[in-house]
Amino acid sequence: MAFEGLAEKLQGIFKNLRGKGKISEKDVTEAMREIRMALLEADVNYKVVKDFVNRVKERAVGVEVLESLTPGQQVIKVVHDEMTQLMGGTQSKINLASKPPTIVMMVGLQGSGKTTSSGKLARLFKKQGRRPLLVACDIYRPAAIKQLQVLGEQLEIPVFSMGDKQNPVDIAKAARAYAENQGHDLMIVDTAGRLHIDDALMSELENIKTNIRPHEILLVVDAMTGQDAVNVAETFNARLGLDGVILTKLDGDTRGGAALSVKAVTGKPIKFVGMGEKLDALEPFYPDRMASRILGMGDVLTLIEKAQANFDAKKAEELERKLRKAEFTLEDFLDQIQQMKSMGPLSELMGMLPGMGQMKALKGMEISEKDVKHTEAIIRSMTREERRHPEIINGSRRKRIALGSGTSVQEVNKLLKQFEQAQKMMKQIAQMQQGAKSGKKGGFKLPFFK
Ligand SMILES: Nc1nc2c(ncn2[C@@H]2O[C@H](COP(=O)(O)OP(=O)(O)OP(=O)(O)O)[C@@H](O)[C@H]2O)c(=O)[nH]1
Numbered sequence: 001m002a003f004e005g006l007a008e009k010l011q012g013i014f015k016n017l018r019g020k021g022k023i024s025e026k027d028v029t030e031a032m033r034e035i036r037m038a039l040l041e042a043d044v045n046y047k048v049v050k051d052f053v054n055r056v057k058e059r060a061v062g063v064e065v066l067e068s069l070t071p072g073q074q075v076i077k078v079v080h081d082e083m084t085q086l087m088g089g090t091q092s093k094i095n096l097a098s099k100p101p102t103i104v105m106m107v108g109l110q111g112s113g114k115t116t117s118s119g120k121l122a123r124l125f126k127k128q129g130r131r132p133l134l135v136a137c138d139i140y141r142p143a144a145i146k147q148l149q150v151l152g153e154q155l156e157i158p159v160f161s162m163g164d165k166q167n168p169v170d171i172a173k174a175a176r177a178y179a180e181n182q183g184h185d186l187m188i189v190d191t192a193g194r195l196h197i198d199d200a201l202m203s204e205l206e207n208i209k210t211n212i213r214p215h216e217i218l219l220v221v222d223a224m225t226g227q228d229a230v231n232v233a234e235t236f237n238a239r240l241g242l243d244g245v246i247l248t249k250l251d252g253d254t255r256g257g258a259a260l261s262v263k264a265v266t267g268k269p270i271k272f273v274g275m276g277e278k279l280d281a282l283e284p285f286y287p288d289r290m291a292s293r294i295l296g297m298g299d300v301l302t303l304i305e306k307a308q309a310n311f312d313a314k315k316a317e318e319l320e321r322k323l324r325k326a327e328f329t330l331e332d333f334l335d336q337i338q339q340m341k342s343m344g345p346l347s348e349l350m351g352m353l354p355g356m357g358q359m360k361a362l363k364g365m366e367i368s369e370k371d372v373k374h375t376e377a378i379i380r381s382m383t384r385e386e387r388r389h390p391e392i393i394n395g396s397r398r399k400r401i402a403l404g405s406g407t408s409v410q411e412v413n414k415l416l417k418q419f420e421q422a423q424k425m426m427k428q429i430a431q432m433q434q435g436a437k438s439g440k441k442g443g444f445k446l447p448f449f450k
Contacts, residue, residue, distance in 0.1 A: 002223065003256040003294050009038035011296040018072035028060045043226040043257030048264045056082050080291050086260060087287035092244055092269035095215045100185035103212055107205055107236060108220035110193035113248035113274055115144060117220050118190040119151035120282035125186055126157060133184040135175040136161035137168040138192040148190055155279060168204060172212045202239045209240060220246045229258040233266045248274030328423050330387040334379045337372055377405035378415050390416055
């Protein structure tokens, strides 16, 4: 996960502060020195670090912080606020045209994830009820047009292309006429990239910009390249005037410097972040939520949104009913696993839970894709009766299930044990829920259930 090293260090520093009943200016100075080091090690631009630390320190040594009842918490709040500001304060959205189609021009270096992000963005807009058109203007990289066409097919979004013999400016102009004709309210233009910034690339992009006057120019940069990404953003901004940035590959183990420096250095906000290779792995960028993730406070809001987008409301209701009656079967267990899987990698989900980032022990416990596949295979190899009444699964049945699922008897045993524990836990939760409903002390409500 991105930011892991930084998050760990910051949490260590905060733990120290929280542990003190009263903190002095000297404590703050010491903490700021450590924060400065942690940010520099995370590859945040040195000037950005300097300004950031100065701002935090100025606020943190104020009377309202030091004299407060919870000075440690107050310092953390100041860091959170300033970090949110550093990344742009609030979410920045795409500029939409008052008269459609909105034209979004995607620019960036080769391999930054430009073509993939064009597809992901088109998908997001389609989900919001728009009619996007993808436009293939990268005539230099032989496979680029094909790549966009394949993405278009997967997403069921039309792709406009005129092959690689026409001038990109002409293609873009023809695409706009086509979009107007066909009632597309949005077009996303995938332009060519180069390995390095060069004059020919910039001139071509300027030319396209002058001719189609896009409402939004988005630069795609790879978070893994750290400060290089920030330099690239500065150069593109100087020549083209960007509206925003898409930071890709934030699912990798980047130290986080780019995310924290781009806005401060270029003045242009990050609008989306790429969180994986899959086409649904593009998220709107919320500075406050990202700051929470970095500071180990979790990102419960994004987690809830993901859950809402992926969990089937009917199934959730059904599950609640079963929970109440303590009728949780292996079939439900399989359903749960499948729904969890569609929310994305477990490691990413755990990073969004408050305090989870710190729990090193959990890392070892992480369920791999392979485990999930085996669990699915085992449950699928059971008969309906066995799934509903696992207590009938005796030795010979276990052998048959192991054989059928291509696993071992030990794995089948392990799964049945895990299920038994899950069932016990579910029973307890159900009892506590009943307690909560009847107003008994100690009851609590399950998240995601009304
Ligand atoms: N892990 C991860 N991989 C990504 C992400 N975004 C893109 N990629 C991968 O990065 C690689 C390059 O992406 P492309 O979209 O082909 O890059 P491009 O910028 O269009 O490259 P050119 O067309 O050559 O300019 C592909 O393998 C993508 O799957 C992301 O957010 N996370």
